[in-house]
Amino acid sequence: MPLTKAYMQLSDAALCWLETILLERYGYPFVLKWDGDRIRMTLSGASGEICFDTLQSVFSKPNSDFSCGFWDGTAENWQMASEEFLPTPAVTEPPVPLIRKIDAGYVVHYDILGLTYWMLSRQEEVGRTDLDKHGRFPAIASNAYRNGYLGRPIVDEWLNLLGQVIQRQWPALELKRHRFSMKVSHYVDVPSRYGFDGTYRLLRGMAGDLLKRRDWRNMYFRVTSRVNTRSRLYPADPVNSFNWIMDISEQHELTSAFYFISGRTNPRMDATYEIEYPSIRRLMRDVHARGHEIGLHPSYNTYRNPVKIVAEADRLRRVCGEEGILQHEWGGRMHYLRWKHPVTLRGWEAAGMTYDSTLGYADRPGFRCGTCFEYPAFDPVECKALKLRIRPLVAMECSIIGEHYMNSSLGQGARQEFLRLKAACRAVDGCFTLLWHNSQLCSAEKRKLYLDVLSQ
Incomplete structure (x- = not known):
């Protein structure tokens, strides 16, 4: 089957890059492949797979204006990095269960890979015009700020969850450990403060200290700092x-x-x-x-x-x-x-x-x-x-x-x-x-x- 319209931008190059992200995070060369409108994650020499079957079109677009829900992973017996529910950008009401065991392995009904691509590649910021006075894309325009998850490393939280799925699917694997x-x-x-002032700026500052601020001490410091900031x-x-x-x-x-x-x-x-x-x-x-x-x-x-x-x-x-x-x-x-x-x-x-x-x-x-x-x-x-x-x-x-x-x-x-x-x-x-x-x-x-x- 051809790639879905929603995921035309998630090319083989993007999947290969995501494989590198997973390798650095877990220490194993997982393989990501399209299977119709799903992505299969496998490990060479090991049986089984993890399948992602609910892919989101917004993760391939420079967009911030979409919904976000929250998922209670503890209710499904998964360990969460935060005591708060896990944000689910692009999905208002996550399905229950979100992660399901099947004969071939596990199916994840949330687009963890798409979220990772969208956040890490900064796809959200391409071509944006809602910028501040310095030409910067501001936090307040981001989906993270608008939906209250800017203060959380949600990609890391989702990848921690995916690590748990990996260990249930391939329990013999000892995943890479990271330290704070x-x-x-x-x-x-x-x-x-004043050592590199030009002559005009130095004289203007001295005049201000003397005539406006009556600050003789700072005027003296300007001169001393300028003279002593050479070698x-x-x-x-x-x-x-x-x-x-x-x-x-x-x-x-x-x-x-x-x-x-x-x-x-x-x-x-x-x-x-x-x-x-x-x-x-x-x-x-x-x-x-x-x-x-x-x-x-x-x-x-x-x-x-x-x-x-x-x-x-x-x-x-x-x-x-x-x-x-x-x-x-x-x-x-x-x-x-x-x-x-x-x-x-x-x-x-x-x-x-x-x-x-x-x-x-x-x-x-x-x-x-x-x-x-x-x-x-x-x-x-x-x-x-x-x-x-x-x-x-x-x-x-x-x-x-x-x-x-x-x-x-x-x-x-x-x-x-x-x-x-x-x-x-x-x-x-x-x-x-x-x-x-x-x-x-x-x-x-x-x-x-x-x-x-x-x-x-």
Whole structure:
């Protein structure tokens, strides 16, 4: 039988990519094949199958406007990663039973594979025009936000369930075990408060301090910071929190990734430093010497221009090479989390980067890709797997405490939100990926919140 109209986009290339996802998750080379309007999942050398017979057309389209129900897996004797019912995007009323034993194996009456494809490939975002002022697809436009599951890694929860079906079908298999982990990263947008100000900006700031604010102390600090930020960052600068960040990461056995801007496509939005500056070169040497990571933070207007992403990646690697900095992998994240899918994705691939960690929302924290696991990228327009890996971003500090986003206080509310997301990652043995700007660690209150998030 020919493929159904609903699934014309789920090609052999997409199935092959999904097989890679399953291999990384479970440790076995499962085979996915079309059988009429169903997909059969088998394992070479083993009898039986798992069949998916209820496929959803919306998972092959760039669409968010569809329904979502919830399924009580515990009522059918399955273990759930969350105490809440499992969301079923595209299905309002899941059938009972949802998973049925048959002679050949099991039949799953929910499109787990389609959901996985739709969420991980970001098919939902292709060609969207409902964007925010920075040209970003916002969380509030997503199906996940509209249906209340953005705060849950639902792909991981469904794949955990599928793992249970696999073990019932092939009980001799010992599936791959995963362990909870954390990855922390930091934008180097503002390495110095005033140290890289141009002459005009410096004089204008000094005049404002003197004439408007009557702040002699800050005027003096502007001049001192500018004079002392040449061969190294000024130690007394409050945004120079890099050594403190690395100290804390090392205490928690973490590696911090510092993402540097190496271009300027919008002077108002991009950094005021150049990576060739002696003080920035020294910072990169210090980061590398302590065993932490240097990465790319492409400038503001590169997200629609793969050629510029390639140029800025090459510039960063060139400067690092001049400083004797060698790394096995190169990754990073887009400035302002700007992302046009899949154009930006292609830029990272063309630049030969190892991973990108942009895919989290700015306006809300949570699971944009439905997962907290790193995975191989897929271009849903050209319908092909890429060498680039996606490292989903779960939480950016500004999304929670920033006045333009959730605007939570620095107290218990923000702490609970960070820890709730961290617990959701731990429940599926995934990775909690956290972004915290160095310039957002100037106060004792913010440092305490950061420490609480890492420690709990």
